[in-house]
Amino acid sequence: MILIGEILVADDVVDKHFACNLNACKGACCIEGDFGAPLQEDEVIKIGQLLNEILPYLSEDSKKVIQEKGFSTYNKEASTNETELMPDGACVFMGRDALGITYCGIEKAFRAGEIEYKKPISCHLYPIRVSNNRLSGFQALNYDVWDICSAACTRGNKEQIRIFEFAKEALIRAYGAPFYEELVAAVANLEKNED
16 A cells, blocks of 8 residues: 555555556446446536536436436445436446447537536546545545456556556546655655565
């Protein structure tokens, strides 16, 4: 573990390799699983404020679910807000392109310049998952191992991209550039001491 401020970074985040391979997995992480994407409280508010700009990038089925159930739900088990799911288990914000690869309607609105919010930070950080220890006050950044991401592990190994490097933009978005620079320096220091 590496401790930076009050954030614990798991060894796997530093050591393991990962780089999304959407041509192989087709974005299965937006479809599979039992829960929606975790949302911070301020993200629920922000998405609610931007919903009219996001809706044009969603399917009619997604719009219907949002109209009937909303775009987020509270998971009592995990004590967190999450994106609502479609009847087939897919994220309510998920769409598919002509090749069958999933996309995020929120991110599509962002890329079109309609909004300045890219997507939920939990999605942006993936495969890193954040857990909060209320007793210690620490946040832990852990690697969420999922078999549907095996192609991403293979690509990451081939291209020698470690998880924290793959998630650089998201880590800077979540914790700031000084945090990322300190993480890189701590990793370099660890590697130097191993030699």
